Amino acid sequence: MEDLIKHISKRVHLSIEEADLLLDFFSEATFQKKEFLLQKDQQCTDLFFVREGILRSFFLNESGKECTVMFAAKDWWITDMPCFLNRRPAMISIQAIENSSVLTLNKNDLERIFDSVPSFNIFFRKLMENAYCREQLRMIENLSLPASERYENFLRKYPDVASKVSLKQIASYLGITPEFLSMLRSNRK
Numbered sequence: 001m002e003d004l005i006k007h008i009s010k011r012v013h014l015s016i017e018e019a020d021l022l023l024d025f026f027s028e029a030t031f032q033k034k035e036f037l038l039q040k041d042q043q044c045t046d047l048f049f050v051r052e053g054i055l056r057s058f059f060l061n062e063s064g065k066e067c068t069v070m071f072a073a074k075d076w077w078i079t080d081m082p083c084f085l086n087r088r089p090a091m092i093s094i095q096a097i098e099n100s101s102v103l104t105l106n107k108n109d110l111e112r113i114f115d116s117v118p119s120f121n122i123f124f125r126k127l128m129e130n131a132y133c134r135e136q137l138r139m140i141e142n143l144s145l146p147a148s149e150r151y152e153n154f155l156r157k158y159p160d161v162a163s164k165v166s167l168k169q170i171a172s173y174l175g176i177t178p179e180f181l182s183m184l185r186s187n188r189k
Contacts, residue, residue: 001026003051004103007075011126012119022117025109031055031096038094044083046104050076053100054164057092058172068173071097071161077127097165147176151184 004026005019014022026049031037037048040059048055055072057080069092072078080090084107105113113120141150151174155162162170171181 001028001103003075004049007049008120008123012123014117014119018117018119022113022120025113026103026105029102029104031100031102033096033098035096036093037096037102038080038090038092040091040093041089044080044088044090045106047077047079047084047106047110048072048094049103049105050074050078051101051103053102054097054161055094055100055102056097056165056169057094059092066169066172067175068169071158071165071169071173073158073161073164077131081131097169142175147174147180148184148187150174151181 001023005014005023008014008022028051029037031053037055038044038046050072052074055078057069057072057078058066059069061067070078078094080092080094082088083090087107110124114124141153145153151170154170154174167181167185168178171178174181176184
């Protein structure tokens with residue numbers, strides 16, 4: 001769990017006592033490729049910190065097509081945040097793209113950490129601020145940039161993810177068809 005402490009310590013200072021206390025709240029879990037960490041309509045009780053592997057969150061639209069919301073690689077956090085925070089059934093599913101190792105934190109323990117490790121409040125606020133900014137920028141890109149630029153931005157921002165996920169999953173993240181993505185890729189060469 002040393003990787004979690006290193007990750008948090010990049011943003012806030014943790015004393016040895018705070019780090020030890022914090023670790024008591026997390027549980028380790030492993031998931032095989034294609035295994036679900038969370039499925040739509042299941043009660044969303046956990047926040048996941050990715051230690052190894054890659055995860056994907058997605059939902060099925062009205063025609064049954066998968067729409068990728070986000071990917072999460074090493075040192076990233078993932079959950080269905082509105083449902084996690086409000087203790088509601090999930091709107092999305094989270095699945096392992098490859099064999100993955102995560103640390104899990106449930107909502108009750110998150111609240112206990114906030115009470116007992118004040119610097120984690122600051123860390124979590126910074127985490128949420130960064131996530132909000134990232135998602136707003138993604139929305140602006142999706143509404144204003146052509147698909148070719150969105151694809152180039154994805155490759156530049158997430159090269160490790162791009163090399164490990166399928167073209168179909170990248171296409172669903174970018175909001176384009178796999179066929180159109182194939183055309184974009186062939187035009188790059």
